[in-house]
Amino acid sequence: MKIYSMTEEEREYLKQYDMTRYDRPSIATDMAVFSVMDDEAAVERGKNRSVQNYRKSPESKMKILLIQRGDYPYKGYWALPGGFCRKEEDIYETAKRELYEETHVRNAYLQPIGIFGEPGRDPRGWIISHTFMALLDGKMSKLRAGTDAWEAHWFDVQMDKREIEKNLKEDSAAIINEYDLRLQYENIQLSAVVREKKEFVQYHETVKYEIADCQEIAFDHAKLIVYALLSLQRQVEQDGKIVFDLMPETFTLTELQKTFEIILNRPLLAANFRRKIADYVIETDQMVEGAGHRPAKKFKRNVEAFYR
Amino acid sequence: MKIYSMTEEEREYLKQYDMTRYDRPSIATDMAVFSVMDDEAAVERGKNRSVQNYRKSPESKMKILLIQRGDYPYKGYWALPGGFCRKEEDIYETAKRELYEETHVRNAYLQPIGIFGEPGRDPRGWIISHTFMALLDGKMSKLRAGTDAWEAHWFDVQMDKREIEKNLKEDSAAIINEYDLRLQYENIQLSAVVREKKEFVQYHETVKYEIADCQEIAFDHAKLIVYALLSLQRQVEQDGKIVFDLMPETFTLTELQKTFEIILNRPLLAANFRRKIADYVIETDQMVEGAGHRPAKKFKRNVEAFYR
DNA sequence: CGAATAGTGTCTATGAGACAATATATC
């Protein structure tokens, strides 16, 4: 390999080079941390089930991790966990560090999904957010202990799509959708409406997102959350592999299916689902115990299949 | 909509807030600008065809736009076009501006594909690159006029995959691939080898790219180029829509098919291809003229189909 | 046995891939 080595002239040039002559933004990461779990798991694991419905399986829900801001700006509002990129830190390292600080999870699916640098998005100044999506096995995370000024909680996520306008012609298109976002943790309710504008300009598609309404969600994070949810859906629709990142080491096929259903927001037929994911899982000899009905086999990932 | 409005206390807080207490990187965009065209088009359009083979259709090739660096560091090396993000400029705007400056194209498919911020990637200091992929209709671009110190050219792209290691087990996997990249413009030959390491760590996939060899390509741009090519391939493999962004307003189905083939790096059967893309195109009444064989119908995009 | 969930078998429609056949320009 040919190594790049500097000449004396170059060394001189770089010595004179002044990085600060250009304005520079602060770089932040915001983490959309998702998990799928039932409410009991969200509060405390392994607690007593309600006595009446002991036969019913608990309902799984999509969750997102939010923290309440303890400082200005948006003091008291809820925001995605995140923080600033440290000097000479790779942005992925920043994301991993933030994730660990908030959840004590070291290994998780982590993916950059967007860059939001619109001027004015943060009153403190020019701050570019690198938004990451993280998928957590809900059983693994231990939230950072909250203080008065800094609470972290798993919020239920509900998002509904509404079509506002759809104008399709042979050579042009304009589509506007609205996404109603509702987030809930105990008696705390947050909500937002994010508008998606798709257009065809000179034979090229353009998509824009803007916040139409926002209750108690800090900065432009409502937009980031909607964007992250749409990214997740789109990816799972195309290739379900990443859903496994939401699962623990072993799981039943029904648990896996429910996780798919929650993300895709539609029911799946068990027989077809099982056929589809059959190659990706391997039966273990564990069984679920103590349910009021036929016990399910536990499965684990078949790593070979993930690489075709 | 509830408007976020500041209190006096908050205004005071922000006044004291010192952005400069954290280190900040410079933010750059690097543009992987791809186009598919025949060599004649790359040099000058509409020129005389070679007389012997007037009946043969010209061969299309994948091209990438590179500039020769006129300054240190990597003076004389070839690099992706790019530049720094200006104050209060959205990073997408930076990318659009750069694209326009280099190619005089305003509308093109533009997509962020990666963030590269590894310490040491630029000898000038802490510079985070936001890499964008742009797809251009080759007939549209007019390269910025070159000067002695600043040449821009369309390079032929050839990338081949080589499997180095493949260790698949039930619960773990380690895969190493190498990508041989060769770029050529007239008698200028650039090359690189980029290694891709995939692993399964605690049930989660990790992928890393590193440069194993690099000839005459500046910075870590060999890695960015390979990464961009892989992104393009993956996307087209999943959903061919973006290929249309490489096409002019009207085109023949064979031209479209060739473009797919070049990206996917494999031949397609015409009958099947046509069935697959049938809904996305509309016949026009134009025909190709003056070819030494049956003339092809010209088609245009069917915008309706792009929105399902 | 009834409730509740786990798991399987099969029919059909749709789409991908392979291959053969036909069509139409120029020279």
Add this chain to the structure above:
DNA sequence: GATATATTGTCTCATAGACACTATTCG
């Protein structure tokens, strides 16, 4: 007519979706 490409028809096989059916545990 020869060359070179354009365009269409059809067979097979794999897969997705719908639906009906069987299995197993607890109480």
